[in-house]
Amino acid sequence: MPVASLAQTCSSRGTIYDSDRQGRSIFPGIGGASLRTAVGIDLGGTFIKGAVVDEEGTIVVKEEIPTHAERGPDDILRRMEELVRSLIERTGIAPAACAGVGVGIPGFIDTDAGVAVEVVNIGWKNVRVRDPLAQALGLPVHMENDANAAALGEAFAGAAKGCESALCITLGTGIGGGVILDGQVLRGASHMAGEIGHIVMYPDGAACNCGHRGCLETVASATGVVRLATERIERGEKTELQKANLTAADVFAAASRGDSVAQAVVAKAVEDLGRGLAIGANIVNPVIIVVGGGMARAGEALFRPLREAFGRYALGRVADVVTIVPATLGNDAGVVGASKLALFP
Numbered sequence: 379m380p381v382a383s384l385a386q387t388c389s390s391r392g393t394i395y396d397s398d399r400q401g402r403s404i405f406p407g408i409g410g411a412s413l414r415t416a417v418g419i420d421l422g423g424t425f426i427k428g429a430v431v432d433e434e435g436t437i438v439v440k441e442e443i444p445t446h447a448e449r450g451p452d453d454i455l456r457r458m459e460e461l462v463r464s465l466i467e468r469t470g471i472a473p474a475a476c477a478g479v480g481v482g483i484p485g486f487i488d489t490d491a492g493v494a495v496e497v498v499n500i501g502w503k504n505v506r507v508r509d510p511l512a513q514a515l516g517l518p519v520h521m522e523n524d525a526n527a528a529a530l531g532e533a534f535a536g537a538a539k540g541c542e543s544a545l546c547i548t549l550g551t552g553i554g555g556g557v558i559l560d561g562q563v564l565r566g567a568s569h570m571a572g573e574i575g576h577i578v579m580y581p582d583g584a585a586c587n588c589g590h591r592g593c594l595e596t597v598a599s600a601t602g603v604v605r606l607a608t609e610r611i612e613r614g615e616k617t618e619l620q621k622a623n624l625t626a627a628d629v630f631a632a633a634s635r636g637d638s639v640a641q642a643v644v645a646k647a648v649e650d651l652g653r654g655l656a657i658g659a660n661i662v663n664p665v666i667i668v669v670g671g672g673m674a675r676a677g678e679a680l681f682r683p684l685r686e687a688f689g690r691y692a693l694g695r696v697a698d699v700v701t702i703v704p705a706t707l708g709n710d711a712g713v714v715g716a717s718k719l720a721l722f723p
């Protein structure tokens with residue numbers, strides 16, 4: 379049933395569920411107690427994703443709009459506000475019954491001031507986010523960086539649900555990381571805890587966006603895999619890989635078909651990733667390591683060698699208790715985690 383007709387049929391009943399994560403239509407049941415809800419927002423370079431999420435971590439409704447970074451922060455914040463209003467309206471609940479809004483920001487943030495300090499991929503510097511949104515909406519607004527929000531989402535309703543400690547990473551253009559302890563995200567003194575992507579693996583390596591060289595994300599992110607493969611193509615090594623429009627998925631696919639250059643690239647990236655995760659795990663000693671992002675879709679072609687590499691570097695008693703698994707919330711992790719900030723502040 380389309381969302382609009384559900385809303386028309388059931389708006390008097392309270393919470394409306396248009397689908398669960400598998401896309402099936404579900405209802406909370408007539409007479410069932412309404413669950414508290416909050417809005418989670420995931421600000422990205424291309425899209426702003428939003429969802430109303432209930433206190434069990436189930437997405438009630440979701441929606442996404444283009445970011446249009448070029449229009450500047452005021453325009454983005456205004457449309458973010460409209461997105462929140464639209465989402466709440468679609469659920470049919472009174473805006474005041476919404477616990478608040480959580481916003482995941484893809485950059486460095488200052489949660490005390492409610493400011494996005496630096497967001498490179500949408501060109502923000504020192505943008506006030508929390509107070510303007512809270513004033514416009516009349517709701518509490520909470521902020522988190524996007525990697526921490528994704529980690530919180532996986533701990534709330536995904537692969538790390540019920541785990542008291544978790545190390546979560548997202549393998550995309552960079553490597554985002556978040557540490558969960560006792561169900562809470564670890565923030566640290568300047569909100570930088572969990573930045574595993576910037577462990578310096580090779581001090582003389584490729585330049586990283588953070589200003590250092592040879593960070594883990596320069597060698598083991600999707601971008602890193604493409605860069606390593608491109609270097610080998612340019613050296614004239616014999617491979618089926620083509621330099622134009624090359625993706626990490628292409629490299630994994632070629633490796634699975636037996637392309638030795640692609641296999642060497644994957645092996646190197648996975649070895650470094652295993653070493654980076656072992657460094658993080660020796661500090662955190664988590665019960666689970668959750669790996670998400672586009673590259674995690676490679677499945678066991680990634681996870682089998684990753685577990686082996688991890689085992690070569692982590693302390694035995696650290697490796698003994700940890701499982702390394704794929705994330706389960708996919709692109710929803712950020713909005714689910716952001717909503718948790720408002721549901722359980």
Ligand SMILES: [Zn+2]
Pocket residue numbers: 575576586587588589590593
């Ligand atoms: Zn770095």
